Amino acid sequence: MARKTLPASPDSTMTVVDALERANAHWNAGQLEQAESLCQRVLAVLPDQPDALHILGLIAHTCGNLDLAIGHLRKACLSPRVPALYLSNLAEMCRQKGALSNAEDAARRAVALDAGLVQAWGNLGIILQEMGQLEESAACLERVVAAQPEAATAHNNLANTYSRLGSLEKARAHYMRALELRPDYAEAQSNLASLLNQLGQFEAAAEAARLAIDLDPRLADAYVNLAGAEMNRMRLGEALRWVEALLSFSPLHGGGLAAKARILWQLDLMDDALATARRAVAASPQSSDTHNVLGQILQAMDFGNEALAAFDKAASLPGLPVAALANRAAALMEQGAMDAALAGFDAVIANHPRHVRSWANRVDLKRFAADDPDIDRMETLLTTTSDFNDQIALHFALGKAHLDAGQSGSAFAHFNEGNRMKRSTFALDIKASGRWMREIADTFSQSALEHLAGQGHPSDMPIFVLGMPRSGTSLIEQILASHPDVRGAGELLTMNRLASNLPGYPEGATGLTGEQLRQMGEVYLARLAPLAKGRRHVIDKMPANFMHAGLIRLVFPQARIIHCRRDAIDTCLSCYTRLFTTEQRFTYDLAELGQFYLDYQSLTDHWRAVLPASHFIEVDYEAVVDDLEGQARQLLAALNLPWDDHCLAFHKTSRIVRTASATQVRQPIYKSSVGRWKSYAKHLQPLLNVLERSTS
Incomplete structure (x- = not known):
């Protein structure tokens, strides 16, 4: 870099290199105004100077101006000698903005430039996780854990991907390791609660979520996970209480509003459920989940065409469209379009062969013969899934399939186990x-x-x-x-x-x-x-x-x-x-x-x-x-x-x-x-x- 001096100032002999070094020092010391002033002086001389643009991007991000931060980072990354770190930071900012495709591109460029930059692999893994590319996400995050085995966040991030993949025991091991390394890690505690919900351990899930809230009373996901545990135990009033607690300090939290809409729907408070679902979409318009729950409630209220449109929107957004696609097929089934529903479930299974809900719904749309290969596919899926509710659904689906095929012994073995598992989730005094x-x-x-x-x-x-x-x-x-x-x-x-x-x-x-x-x-x-x-x-x-x-x-x-x-x-x-x-x-x-x-x-x-x-x-x-x-x-x-x-x-x-x-x-x-x-x-x-x- 040429040793250009900056425009006239009390220190007129300061070079660009000096200014950038001082700007970095001010940034690291949390002195944002001084760092910004020096970077602006550098850009007055060199408008495309990538290091100054990078620091300004970090400052804008810290100040909550994500759009400005991304603008600075994008300009910095146009440099032919851009450091991989800058691309990695741009990737994370684009992820936070919801621009996952741009985020993925920047993260892939970062790891291509510097395969040893662990942060870049971590960012790429999380981006791929959010895009639903879970196998590759796990591979990226395994590299991070291997490089940083004592980093609690690395274990937590990898566990999140394994949880979405359905590898629940692997996920549990990494959550537990994260909490061993950082017992006060509220986010990992909350994520563990979500996993325990999937495993059917609802009391333990509620306990983990409450502990996460004790560690961080403003951790929104912990409230949603606690509400989920209560819903699984059919305690809708308690579930609603915890969601209301979340919305009291974060009234526009899309996930909280979506959870509340689901609870109101279960309580048959349909007008309130629909209004809340619309608020969830307005609060988080780029969330597949908010559009998905809106579609479910519209379907429940007989607004079939609007429901299909909401599911289509949910499926078009980044993340995991499979839930919306499965709900769309289920809506078609309820509307009597059986052939279209079957085609919808088939399409989901073709791309997501482990999506149990689609298998379970599809069972009702066909009759099975003893040699139907779908029976073996479901039996194999049952042995490889750890999700408690998925196991229950598969037992009932296989019971119906075997009954169709005239295999009553196998059918009732599945029905008995599915009923036993479901019965274990709640208390009932029949007398x-x-x-x-x-x-x-x-x-x-x-x-x-x-x-x-x-x-x-x-x-x-x-x-x-x-x-x-x-x-x-x-x-x-x-x-x-x-x-x-x-x-x-x-x-x-x-x-x-x-x-x-x-x-x-x-x-x-x-x-x-x-x-x-x-x-x-x-x-x-x-x-x-x-x-x-x-x-x-x-x-x-x-x-x-x-x-x-x-x-x-x-x-x-x-x-x-x-x-x-x-x-x-x-x-x-x-x-x-x-x-x-x-x-x-x-x-x-x-x-x-x-x-x-x-x-x-x-x-x-x-x-x-x-x-x-x-x-x-x-x-x-x-x-x-x-x-x-x-x-x-x-x-x-x-x-x-x-x-x-x-x-x-x-x-x-x-x-x-x-x-x-x-x-x-x-x-x-x-x-x-x-x-x-x-x-x-x-x-x-x-x-x-x-x-x-x-x-x-």
């Missing part, structure tokens, strides 16, 4: 559940119902379709929703929420006034009316509303309740062989399932005795399968609706179906599910023992 149902029956006695008869809301818009899960509720909803005067809204949690908000429920319900009942009706209709889309009736197909039939009668005395019945063992078998996306805790143990069925049966016997047959309408699944038209005509007559032939072609009706029966209701009536349990009786002994005791 307490039975006592609660008996308390409901005692509370909503004939006299109590007569005392408040007719005082509720006069609307007959709601039609409640209820019963045990897998008893034919989706079929009845689809038949009725094929009528031009009826719209199916799916499974709504609104009535359950109204009941839960009543002090001392169920006993407290008998103390309600007519005005209070009508107000409850208004709250319910505020949720239901927007779903009507101009139809006279809207179906709430929440099976568990069988617990609230008495309250429904008080709140909506004109509303019809349709109770779906099916053979007890067929119903329980269908429950046991299904991994539910919603909370059906009683279905994961055969003996508990049998006891719950008996308690359900006792309660619905009570409703039959105290509710008028004109408004408590019972329909048997087997009768519908045997005589679709006759049963459909009786149902429509009971609802005071004229006959419509569309009800016989229910499988052609275009609407979103989000229940476990989404594929079945797209098919014409078939009789193969009647008496299905007899072929599998030897696998159902704990269930049969409970049901038989009730008749002995």
